[in-house]
Amino acid sequence: MYKKRKLFLVEIIGILLGLLWLSPFYLMLVNAFKSKREIFTDVLNLPGTLSIENFKEAFVDLNFIQSLFNSIFITGLSVIIILFFTSMAGYALARNRSRLSGALLLIFVSAMLIPFQSVMIPLVALFGKVEMLNRFGLIFMYLGFGSSLSIFLYHGAMTGISKSLDEAAIIDGANKFQTFIHIIFPLLKPITVTVAILNVIWIWNDYLLPSLVLSENQATIPLKMFYFFGQYTKQWHLALAGLTIAILPVIIGYFFAQKQIINGVAEGAVK
């Protein structure tokens, strides 16, 4: 009886904390429906009328379809490229136990320590010189910045896959690339999901790098949001509607894949 009551208390604390955690989203959502005047007079209550005018205006001004497309294009292509090249690199490093491959892995891992701001200025200068300050330059940069953690994770997962599989495939006449694509890569699927999730999260949300590389018509959602916010300073009814729209794709994605996302993040953080 005592235990049950204690658990009930824990449950209540949990629910209260959960509500507290959600409250910023609640405040954003309810005020996104209000008029400028209503926000000024009352921010805490539900809106008087359910008008979607703010959302319509924000949707158009954010050029949302375009920015969503830009975000999907850049994130999608970057992640596919990262998965393809870093899995191969992780395989090559794991199957070659030499001093050189050890050193290469160490270089990749230590690159994680370098803060972006430390390479940002020369990076922009260099890519500017070769006229690569565009979407494709950006995707290439994401491969560079995303390679460390991804190779590290693939390398770790490879140790669990028996070498005899490679040997069998080679005897059957497959070359190294075929062995990798047809035999090894499918076995890496769980870690591929993890690597994909981790890279999608940071690339989708990245602001600084796109702001230095992309022009306004190529803007991703965070970048567009920044321009939009600058335009509507103090017009909170529009700004909040815009923020709600910008968050929506992430919430929808989270709703469908929450288990994989949380597991993936745990995997990546604990390794």
Added chain:
Amino acid sequence: MKNRDVSFWLFLTPVLVALGLVVVVPLIYGTIYSFTDWNGLVATKFIGLENYTRLFSDELFLNSIWFTIKFSVVTVIILNVLGLGLAILVTRHIKTNNFLRTIFFMPNLIGGLILGFIWQFIFINVFGDIGKALGIEALTGWLSTTATGFWGLVILTCWQMAGYIMIIYIAYLQNIPKELEESAEIDGANSWQRFKSITFPLVAPAFTISMFLTLSNSFKIYDQNLSLTNGGPFQSTQMVAMEIVNTAFSANEMAYGQAKAVVFFVMVAAIALTQVYYNKKREVDL
């Protein structure tokens, strides 16, 4: 796959080229240019340590370092307490535990820039209104002073990252053998004693990881800083990362900004390595 194999190099070339051109070359190139009068396009002469000596009398830069250090210390402490607390909460056998995990983790998926804008609204409008209604002076005028800007950033960061730290602690909490807790309970240990002598020592490795992550993350924070306070009032809440961006791209001082960036790199690397070294040592002692 030997080093001599063509396939070994074919598999590695794309990532080596990318890491080289994006990280290694800029780091070397930038470090060299930090000793010149580089303006982003050309450097006319070597000026030795001039950019570096200038840093020591640069109030804005020194202030940003001090602000970042204070912010990181406070955030690391709060985040680890909060993260462990949430992890313990959601690993009890309560009905809502999966649902709560989902909620606590949610802010992590949304970019710092967007979260900063949402909290700007909350601090200014919602806090202000509640403060006025209840007559609590302290709640009005948030983000308009250095102190409220500081705590605003702390609250935002802790709310955003606690769920992430929670996930790390959960992974370790779940590895604690059930029998250990049960036998201690039978032996008459109360919950605090059980926490102190079983849970806490066994989640020590999680502490190493999460302290590394929270420290390096709070040192590198930029987006939240930009959207929540934009460094204001009077650049007093400007963190190092933002100070460097502004020096380079607003003040257009590339070589000087790069010198700051080099110092920043050394700082982050030194802190991260020392921290891992000490925590590893402590883990062995336990």
